[in-house]
Amino acid sequence: MNKKFIATPVRTKEILKKYGFTFKKSLGQNFLIDSNVLKNIIGHAGIDEHAGTIEIGPGIGALTEQLAIHSDKVVAFEIDGRLLSILEDTLSDYENIRIIHEDILKANVHQVIKENFEEDQPIHIVANLPYYITTPILMKLLREGLPVESITVMIQKEVADRMAAKPNTKSYGSLTIAIQYYTEASVVMNVPKTVFMPQPNVDSSILKLVARNVAPVHVKDEDYFFTIVQACFAQRRKTLRNNLSSHFKGVLDKDVINQTLDSIGIDGTRRGESLDMQEFSVLANAFYELQN
Structure with a gap:
């Protein structure tokens, strides 16, 4: 494994120490420290060197780095201003990354796509989302009808199960319907707490949402x-x-x-x-x- 990768416990600790960075609980910050998990996310996302990728909450750049290696261009939204100078340092080797200091919930993502990617370029959203705000972020992205092929996100396992649920199960509910109206949803991988720093209290899953070209049912409103x-x-x-x-x-x-x-x-x-x-x-x- 390349020692340079950000996503190792040693490298992550070094970066945090260098900048005196402390985690903000209010922002749901849990950084990934396992490169293999990141490669799995990339694999499931189905991106290649022609793809444009959008990331939400890059943290210190662990996933961003892998996206930069495997795709044509990365645009990442980071709300925490303290991380901007860290990202500038950790991702300095990559020319194909743009960091935008903005809350994704307030961002005009259509405009960002128009400004940063080619017209026919396949675009994928890939992110390790903060648990406390997963649903509002995904619903915003889906309801805006963005020209993206897929959304692959690391989220709380219980929420992923609800989004990919089938009728007559405990997990099935209004959130299931909302997500599956816009996408085909599947849980592609479960992830243990141990691959994060700090460790969250819950298990995680990688959820893949493939955009539907046509709604699966006809609704009048x-x-x-x-x-x-x-x-x-x-x-x-x-x-x-x-x-x-x-x-x-x-x-x-x-x-x-x-x-x-x-x-x-x-x-x-x-x-x-x-x-x-x-x-x-x-x-x-x-x-x-x-x-x-």
Whole structure:
């Protein structure tokens, strides 16, 4: 193994010591210290020397370095200003990296892509995401309809399982539907706590999201669809009928809700976790028509 790689316990400690860097819990900073895990992430991401890559939260540059070696260009968003001079040092050997000091949640990623990559270049997002903000980041990226082929991220195992879940499982929920409406989701690898510094309290997984060119179901209104899905999971143990009655309280009475469910052939005594995406789309479209 190349001694120069950032992702080793020794090198990471050296860099932290050199700059007197301390981890900020509020930013969910856990740095990867295993080059093999990074190579696996790169392999699963399916990037090559023609690809453009976007990283979120490069830290001291462990994953950034591997992305720079294996892809054409890397653009990384880093929110922590203390890391900018460190990254300038650790990544000084690579000409194909641009670090942007900005919060990804506030960034105009479309504009960044336009400015940094070729028009027909395949683009992939690859990141070790802070656990506390995984879902808002992924939902922002997906809902903006970015021209990216895939998103491969290291996230909390439990969240990865929820995003890639199948109906009738404990992990399946409104988050599953939201992620799988935009992408095909799969957990490609589980990762132990020991490959991070500091070690997190939870296990991690690498989740791969491949962008869909066409939505898997037809919905009359996306926002309405997601609102209905969330309503059906508001209290997991409750039936569809009860959750929808709570959601439409003061707007639609129970008889109307029951009639609507009957008209589309969905049993109101079922629970949200038993419906697949197709059934949710039929359900949401029926209530959308009723209200519009």
